[in-house]
Amino acid sequence: MATQLDQILARTALDVAERKAAADLPALERRAAAHQPRGFAASLKAISEAKSHPAVIAELKKASPSRGVIRPSFDPEPLARALEAAGAGALSVLTDEPFFQGSLRNLEIASAATSIPCLRKDFMVDPFQVLEARASNADAILLIVAALTDADLKLLSTEAYAYGLDVLCEVHDRNELDRAIQIGCQMIGVNSRDLRTFVMHPEIQVELAETIPSNVVRVAESGIKGREDIDRLTTAGYDAFLIGETLMRESDPGATLSALLAREAAVLA
Numbered sequence: 001m002a003t004q005l006d007q008i009l010a011r012t013a014l015d016v017a018e019r020k021a022a023a024d025l026p027a028l029e030r031r032a033a034a035h036q037p038r039g040f041a042a043s044l045k046a047i048s049e050a051k052s053h054p055a056v057i058a059e060l061k062k063a064s065p066s067r068g069v070i071r072p073s074f075d076p077e078p079l080a081r082a083l084e085a086a087g088a089g090a091l092s093v094l095t096d097e098p099f100f101q102g103s104l105r106n107l108e109i110a111s112a113a114t115s116i117p118c119l120r121k122d123f124m125v126d127p128f129q130v131l132e133a134r135a136s137n138a139d140a141i142l143l144i145v146a147a148l149t150d151a152d153l154k155l156l157s158t159e160a161y162a163y164g165l166d167v168l169c170e171v172h173d174r175n176e177l178d179r180a181i182q183i184g185c186q187m188i189g190v191n192s193r194d195l196r197t198f199v200m201h202p203e204i205q206v207e208l209a210e211t212i213p214s215n216v217v218r219v220a221e222s223g224i225k226g227r228e229d230i231d232r233l234t235t236a237g238y239d240a241f242l243i244g245e246t247l248m249r250e251s252d253p254g255a256t257l258s259a260l261l262a263r264e265a266a267v268l269a
């Protein structure tokens, strides 16, 4: 039976083919050239090594397949500014439209409104999306190992590096982690959410952390609700923490992030 992830990937492939067929490639290349990528991985690593506060990738996410609509009133510009002011080290902006109600326009706006690096959070299946990402001011892309063959991982990461973008390789188990390491991924995210069943497995992040090479930026993704989670994952060896719903559900995500980053442990959920 087709999983939700299979359905998302099938729909994404159709949508990308449509956009690619209609694209003005020279115009996209011009827009891409106008954006100077800001080092996503280096920025997170620097914050992590400074140890003054956790390196948080704050995610701009209006809705998701597992949670439905999370933030009905969603304006990327003030959100991005508030999260940067609160101390986010980077942003992750959902650009998938059918399942997350995101857009490339949101990425463009959020990135232009801030000086911190931005990740295009989407289901990347075609090198054309890498060009779209840079043309929309992205500094990094996400590659979901469960969604790609080794050949496609290599192809898409090579394309991203050629465009000066960093790559966050997302894994969910040891086999995917081995594949990400094998292709030489510089930044690896362990997602505690199984994208096929949506079941959360927080223990997998601790289990896999020590196997990630020390020169790789280690990112813990999903289900992070409070400072206790960040402290536990820091002890496990993570450099950075990707947080979406915990921020997006709050009326004031900036205040929530400030509290999360404050030295005193604050449990927010």
Ligand SMILES: O=C(O)c1ccccc1NCC(=O)[C@H](O)[C@H](O)COP(=O)(O)O
Binding pocket: 005, 059, 061, 064, 065, 066, 067, 191, 193, 195, 198, 221, 222, 223, 224, 242, 243, 244, 245, 246
């Ligand atoms: O969140 C979903 O429902 C989902 C479904 C299918 C593919 C990906 C999905 N989510 C992406 C993410 O993993 C999260 O947006 C990200 O890690 C932040 O998680 P959270 O802090 O729990 O919102």
